[in-house]
Amino acid sequence: TRIFIPLDSFAVANGADELCDELTHLAARRGLDIEIVRNGSRGMAWLEPLVEVETHQGRIGYGPIEPGEMEALLDAGLMNGGAHAKCIGDPEEHPFMKGQTRLTFKRCGVTDPLSLDDYEAHGGLIGLKRAIEMGGAGVVDEVTESGLRGRGGAGFPTGIKWKTVREAAGERKYIVANADEGDSGTFADRMIMEGDPFCLIEGMAIAAVATGATKGYIYLRSEYPVAIRVMREAIRRATAAGVLGVSMMGSAQAFDIEVRVGAGAYVCGEETSLLDSLEGKRGQVRFKPPLPAIKGLFGRPTVINNVISLASTPEILAKGAKFYKDFGMGRSRGTIPLQIAGNVRHGGLFEVAFGLTLGEIVEGIAGGTDTGKPIRAVQVGGPLGAYFPRALFDTPFDYEAFAEKNGLIGHAGIVIFDEDVDMKKQARFAFEFCAIESCGKCTPCRIGAVRGLETMDKVIGGENVSGNLELVEDLCNTMQFGSLCALGGFTPYPVMSAIRHFPEDFEGTPMRVA
Ligand code: SF4
Known part of the structure; x- marks a missing residue:
């Protein structure tokens, strides 16, 4: 049994x-x-x-x-x-x-993660075989046609990125999987690496076929020891079975994969910082251009994609672009693995086509809060995502719809708070997080986060509240438009959404910060 x-x-x-x-x-x-x-x-x-x-x-x-x-x-x-x-x-x-549409996660929890036989018995490797038959240009077209966009947060079309690398000149090209899943309340990358590691391997191999890359790296955070162990063993087994190696799946192309373990810096989830770290340097954001697709790892053309973007491609290649594209809404095609966390009754991973409203997700699927108190705020997109009040619960889960409401879906992490949340503390936390995690390369973020924290402390202490809130807004404006990367650039989202949607928390009696 x-x-x-x-x-x-x-x-x-x-x-x-x-x-x-x-x-x-x-x-x-x-x-x-x-x-x-x-x-x-x-x-x-x-x-x-x-x-x-x-x-x-x-x-x-x-x-x-x-x-x-x-x-x-x-x-x-x-x-x-x-x-x-x-x-x-x-x-x-x-x-x-x-209630789910499981495309990327269809095997997760069902199969033995380290059995290649089980993987194949449940539809694995069909996509890679088809990719090898089609050739690189065909794969790029298929992925472009599917409408797949980067699931790491930026939402950039995956097919266009692959095309740029394919067409870039370089004797050696790389595929890098960004598995530095640092956003609070997110765990989709971890779940797929622990529960269906061959899916990521297959996705990376498909990207290799598309671009002509011969080497892949998985930049995996040290906080995920189980994923590191499972991924390494899966790579070993895939190599032994000839799925990877000098002749990938019996093709004329060599492709192998290595796991590299990150050291815990949030900014190393930013693609150029990740590349610096992979090269053995301190993880610091690079100026763009040049794009990593042209001049990435070790100066070579590099595909750098989030784990879920890559893990979505086996199903796209296996079933065809049209199948995948038929799910979703607007320019957000296919499915998204929602990660529901925080004060929640039914937290976990829920893969579904884009388009459900935030209210349907947090009150329907998630069943409201664990405390049973009404939901007051929902932070979407990690620690740098905006807080949504109930009034915006009709927002559909879609890149553009969230952007219209001054929010972002990011890596699709959803953290729920009940009515006891103090939004002043949440706004302060955003500055504090940025101050701790800033790589220090640019002034708006390095200095701005510290000044923001000090100013927010004054607001919390009841000192010239309206004047200091004005200063915070001005500072957020500078950070949003003057920062080199999303860490400094997105910190204003949680701060300003807390101030705008929950003004009552900023006008009350002074409180002491714990
Ligand atoms: Fe570094 Fe912050 Fe500037 Fe990004 S915004 S480059 S993390 S200092």
Whole structure:
């Protein structure tokens, strides 16, 4: 009997490794014939660790199972999918799963992440085979036609980036996967690397076919030890199986991939800073031009894409551009893995076509707050994203619609706050975050964040509130338009959205900062 206990960090943080030990021990004592499969997470974070068993009627899930509960679960008939208070039935029939369109994450939580056979049995490698048959120009056209835009936050069309690298002169070209997922409340990159690593490998190989690159790097943050381990092992297995190597999938092209571990700087998620760090330098933002597509890693033409952008391409190549493009709205095509976190009842990963309204996401899918109090603010797009009030809950999830409301969807992280949130503190936090993480290269960000923090402290202390708020606005204007990169340039989003949408928090009695 196959029993699935996720290796995903959601599950491990809640005792999944201990559950495996318990189950191994109990199975030996009871003489049970079991195979434990360490799968990825399906994304229902509140149910982790979600233990599943393969039965004649399909998979049956139980969650969240805490360490110490395994014996009772076995007594309840886990081996046959027996009844238990924490039984959720077939996980795929769960309302949270039923509402999704899983294209990129279709295997995550379902398969054994490190089994290439399992990967192929669930549709893996079809896209890469087709890419090799089509040739580079065809792949670039297909990805351009699909409408895929960078999922890291900038929303730049992936096909155009690939075309630039394809046409750039260079004896050596690189594919770099940006896995420095530093935004608070985001975990899509981690989930795919832990739960379906071959999908990222295949996406990078497709990018290599498109551009003629021969070497790939995954710049993976050190805070993700499970992802690092799983990715490295998956690369080793893909290389042993000939998917990567001197003759990628039996083609005439060589392509191999290496994992490089980041050292914890938020700014290294910015593409040029990431390249500096990969080259062994201190991660600092580069001036553009030249674009990395022309002069990137070690001065060579480089595709640098977010993990999810790359992991979206196997399905696009396998099913065709039209299939993918049919999902979504406006210029936001395909699906987006929403990451719902914060004070939330049903947090986790929800992959869906663009176009749901923010209200449908946070009140419908997420089920409101965990405290049961009304939602007051939602921050979308990481620590540099704007705070949305209830009045803007009708905004559809789409790059342009969010930009129109002075927000951004970023990497699609959604953090929910209830009515107890103090927006003064949130505005202060944005400056504080920027001051800590600034790379120091440009003045508006390096000095602006510190001055912003000081000024916000004066506002919080009740000192000349309106005058100091005016100063903050002026400073935000300078940071937004004068900063070299998005760290300084986007810090004004959380600050100004907090001030504009929640003015009552800035006019009240002075408070003390904790
Ligand atoms: Fe560095 Fe900040 Fe300037 Fe970006 S905005 S280059 S992080 S100092």
